[in-house]
Amino acid sequence: xxxxxxxxxxxxxxxxxxxxxxxxxxxxxxxxxxxxxxxxxxxxxxxxxxxxxxxxxxxxxxxxxxxxxxxxxxxxxxxxxxxxxxxxxxxxxxxxxxxxxxxxxxxxxxxxxxxxxxxxxxxxxxxxxxxxxxxxxxxxxxxxxxxxxxxxxxxxxxxxxxxxxxxxxxxxxxxxxxxxxxxxxxxxxxxxxxxxxxxxxxxxxxxxxxxxxxxxxxxxxxxxxxxxxxxxxxxxxxxxxxxxxxxxxxxxxxxxxxxxxxxxxxxxxxxxxxxxxxxxxxxxxxxxxxxxxxxxxxxxxxxxxxxxxxxxxxxxxxxxxxxxxxxxxxxxxxxxxxxxxxxxxxxxxxxxxxxxxxxxxxxxxxxxxxxxxxxxxxxxxxxxxxxxxxxxxxxxxxxxxxxxxxxxxxxxxxxxxxxxxxxxxxxxxxxxxxxxxxxxxxxxxxxxxxxxxxxxxxxxxxxxxxxxxxxxxxxxxxxxxxxxxxxxxxxxxxxxxxxxxxxxxxxxxxxxxxxxxxxxxxxxxxxxxxxxxxxxxxxxxxxxxxxxxxxxxxxxxxxxxxxxxxxxxxxxxxxxxxxxxxxxxxxxxxxxxxxxxxxxxxxxxxxxxxxxxxxxx
Numbered sequence: 001x002x003x004x005x006x007x008x009x010x011x012x013x014x015x016x017x018x019x020x021x022x023x024x025x026x027x028x029x030x031x032x033x034x035x036x037x038x039x040x041x042x043x044x045x046x047x048x049x050x051x052x053x054x055x056x057x058x059x060x061x062x063x064x065x066x067x068x069x070x071x072x073x074x075x076x077x078x079x080x081x082x083x084x085x086x087x088x089x090x091x092x093x094x095x096x097x098x099x100x101x102x103x104x105x106x107x108x109x110x111x112x113x114x115x116x117x118x119x120x121x122x123x124x125x126x127x128x129x130x131x132x133x134x135x136x137x138x139x140x141x142x143x144x145x146x147x148x149x150x151x152x153x154x155x156x157x158x159x160x161x162x163x164x165x166x167x168x169x170x171x172x173x174x175x176x177x178x179x180x181x182x183x184x185x186x187x188x189x190x191x192x193x194x195x196x197x198x199x200x201x202x203x204x205x206x207x208x209x210x211x212x213x214x215x216x217x218x219x220x221x222x223x224x225x226x227x228x229x230x231x232x233x234x235x236x237x238x239x240x241x242x243x244x245x246x247x248x249x250x251x252x253x254x255x256x257x258x259x260x261x262x263x264x265x266x267x268x269x270x271x272x273x274x275x276x277x278x279x280x281x282x283x284x285x286x287x288x289x290x291x292x293x294x295x296x297x298x299x300x301x302x303x304x305x306x307x308x309x310x311x312x313x314x315x316x317x318x319x320x321x322x323x324x325x326x327x328x329x330x331x332x333x334x335x336x337x338x339x340x341x342x343x344x345x346x347x348x349x350x351x352x353x354x355x356x357x358x359x360x361x362x363x364x365x366x367x368x369x370x371x372x373x374x375x376x377x378x379x380x381x382x383x384x385x386x387x388x389x390x391x392x393x394x395x396x397x398x399x400x401x402x403x404x405x406x407x408x409x410x411x412x413x414x415x416x417x418x419x420x421x422x423x424x425x426x427x428x429x430x431x432x433x434x435x436x437x438x439x440x441x442x443x444x445x446x447x448x449x450x451x452x453x454x455x456x457x458x459x460x461x462x463x464x465x466x467x468x469x470x471x472x473x474x475x476x477x478x479x480x481x482x483x484x485x486x487x488x489x490x491x492x493x494x495x496x497x498x499x500x501x502x503x504x505x506x507x508x509x510x511x512x513x514x515x516x517x518x519x520x521x522x523x524x525x526x527x528x529x530x531x532x533x534x535x536x537x538x539x540x541x542x543x544x545x546x547x548x549x550x551x552x553x554x555x556x557x558x559x560x561x562x563x564x565x566x567x568x569x570x571x572x573x574x575x576x577x578x579x580x581x582x583x584x585x586x587x588x589x590x591x592x593x594x595x596x597x598x599x600x601x602x603x604x605x606x607x608x609x610x611x612x613x614x615x616x617x
Contacts, residue, residue: 047290049084053184056616057158058083064616068158082121086160086289088282090115090124091150091175093166098131100168100191100247103238103269107278111163111189114282120161120289122282125153130170132247140517141489143170143177144593144602145585150178156614159184161289163281167191167240167269169520172250173323176259177601180295180330181609185288187388188259189281190251192269193361194239204234205243207521208355211495218465219503239269242361244353245520249316250323252370256310257303257327258387259295262396266365288388296331296608298386304328306381306393308340310370312347313377315356315420315438317520318528322490325599332608337432337597341423341556348414349438350376352407355523356438357415359407367407371400376411424527424551426558427567428513428539431531431597437553439523441509445553447525449474449511453545456481457493465500473507476549480540482516483533484593484600485578488586494518494528511551513558515540515596527551527558529596535578536595542570 049055057068072082090111094104108124115122128146130139154162164175167190179186197204213230216222240247251265261281267274287293304324311320321340328335351373353359364373374381375397383394402408409415420438425431437445452475454460460479463469471477477496484490494516498507512526515533532538539560543549548561580590592602599606 051292052086052289053160053613054082054087054158056613085119085121086286087158088115088120088122088285088289089154089157089159089162090122090282091127091153091162091164092124093127093129093146093168093171093175095129095131097134098129098168099133099235099238100131100240101129101165101171101238104165104191107165107189107275110275110278111165111282114279114284115163115286116282117279118283118286120282120286123159125157127153130168130174132169137487138489138491139168139170140491140600141487141589143174143600144589144605146171146174147177147181147605150175151181151609154179154182154184154186161185161285162187163285164188165191167247167251169240169246169250169319172247172254173327176254176257176327177330177605180299180327181605183294183296183609183611185285185291185293186259186295187261187281187285187288188254188264189278190240190254190260190264190267191247192239192251192267192274193242193248194235194237195268195270196242196360196362197234197236199230199233203360204230205354205360205521206234206241207245207519208243208523210234211522215498215503215508218497218500237268237270241521242268243355243521244314244316244351244357244361246317246319247520248361249311249314249320249520252314252316253307253311253320253324255370256306256374258298258385258391258393261389262391263369263371266361266369268362268365284389291390293388293390298388299331300385301328301333302382303385304331304333304335305339305343306385308343309347309377309380310374312344312420313349313373314351315349315353315415315436318421318434318436319517319520321421321434322517322529322596322600325597326601329599329601329606330608335599337423337434340421344419344422346418347377347380347420348411348418349416349420350409350411350414352409352415355521356420356436363404363407367404368400368402371397372402373408375400376402376408419553422553422556424553424556424558426560428543428549428558428560429530430539431595433513433527433530433558435525435527435551435553436518436523440525440553444509444511444525446551447474447476447511448548448550449476451476451478451543451545451547451549453478453480453543454496457487457491460493460496464497467501469499469501470545471499471502473502473505473510475510477510477512478540478543478549479512479514479516480534480543481578482514483530483535484595485590486515486533486535488581488590490517490596490600492517492519492522494526495522495524496526511549513540513549531595531597533595537574537577539567541574542567544570
């Protein structure tokens with residue numbers, strides 16, 4: 001007791017008079033330590049608290065820092081909790097209205113455990129949750145809003161590193177975009193796919209099988225009882241869609257970019273391995289804070305190419321194209337659709353995963369996951385690209401083993417030799433459009449037919465099943481007013497339903513064109529992202545029912561068979577474009593969002609951020 005009493009005055013004197021603030025026996029200045037993150041051992045690094053960004057808030061002996069420290073103490077914290085420790089933010093997108101993230105309450109606690117284990121100070125910060133299923137008209141409308149929130153939350157707070165918790169489609173690119181612009185050490189922790197679903201003796205894939213069985217119901221081949229049974233079991237657990245939808249595509253792309261721990265993308269949401277991933281991500285974030293491993297230190301054009309190749313090789317969602325263009329834009333990289341198509345011509349599809357293949361994400365994980373798949377593509381990848389841990393791509397895929405050659409195909413036996421997703425250009429899409437050819441009927445990849453035009457989604461919904469609709473299996477269904485401005489928000493309306501009378505006649509696919517997007521879980525011969533969109537005055541606005549439309553995917557063309565003179569006359573008679581909303585976020589969005597071929601980011605956010613630090617007075 002005497003020794004403790006004698007130490008107290010020295011501690012008090014140190015706290016009142018020192019600059020920077022220290023804690024007796026706790027200072028880590030210029031000490032070294034090794035730490036294991038997953039299977040990767042970091043190098044010894046210096047630990048100087050003065051180098052931490054949060055020291056600007058907490059270290060000085062002045063009135064402003066007094067206020068910062070005293071408010072933490074008002075929450076029950078003491079100096080030992082945060083002084084000399086990296087402040088690691090847990091940016092949590094949990095919400096009761098986001099089923100993909102319904103397990104994030106527990107995962108946030110596990111991330112916190114990892115941060116504490118490595119000597120960091122965890123702070124949980126909720127940010128906007130983009131739940132794909134329940135937000136209307138589309139979460140894509142709010143992707144840029146979440147990206148802005150992530151950037152500003154990271155920049156304005158005393159944060160040294162962050163764990164980004166997301167998974168549902170648009171949360172992934174939004175959080176990456178924001179973290180890249182803030183350029184603060186950040187690691188992404190994906191939500192993980194839900195478990196495989198079963199109905200009777202059938203394995204169900206969320207999204208993809210919903211479309212399939214809805215068509216069966218509309219054709220009169222599925223009763224209400226069976227439809228309800230499928231509804232009750234197709235979403236088996238927490239987590240993202242277990243097909244290779246946008247969520248899993250972007251998780252795999254994010255791992256390929258180096259933004260996650262090795263193998264993180266495919267771990268199912270509710271298994272113990274995912275809990276360990278959360279803890280390990282927390283540990284890694286602390287190391288990143290000490291090493292100052294910012295996004296700008298490991299992301300470059302080669303990283304983006306690795307992400308593109310990954311998306312193509314897994315038969316990923318067409319949405320990845322839009323998101324990768326936006327992510328590259330935040331790095332100051334001008335990524336074109338032509339670059340995507342160039343890589344598409346040389347990248348085989350070796351992930352046999354629905355909707356372009358047969359298996360689900362749980363099967364993919366059990367087969368070896370993304371490292372195993374990428375190990376078969378080493379000659380196509382940039383192997384010295386870096387990651388959040390400091391590992392190179394070569395180190396990440398070294399020793400990865402494919403367990404099942406049916407799920408992860410060999411190069412000699414691919415799902416498709418090349419061209420899982422293709423770029424088309426022509427007079428209907430001067431700036432380009434895309435088609436996920438691996439999920440289309442091969443017989444329709446070269447096709448010519450008369451247009452059946454719907455001016456907007458309500459018109460399509462009201463008229464698609466009209467028995468008097470002038471449509472055949474050779475028709476080309478067209479939906480316009482569905483792009484970034486037209487909807488607004490660029491919703492996933494691109495998988496137009498097949499008219500009921502054709503379904504009853506046995507038609508299972510037909511050519512469909514739109515300036516909309518399509519869910520990554522969807523399938524069919526759907527030409528998407530037509531740019532410029534109709535609401536911006538693109539040629540799609542001028543198409544009339546009966547016009548002949550041709551697509552030639554092998555030759556990458558789309559053609560609208562109308563003369564230039566006729567196009568000019570129709571344009572002269574075209575009604576005014578849709579007015580800009582008068583207030584709020586919708587007005588900001590309409591004024592500044594770019595077109596699909598440019599990533600749909602806001603024009604004032606493209607390019608590297610100057611990274612100005614907030615002034616602290």
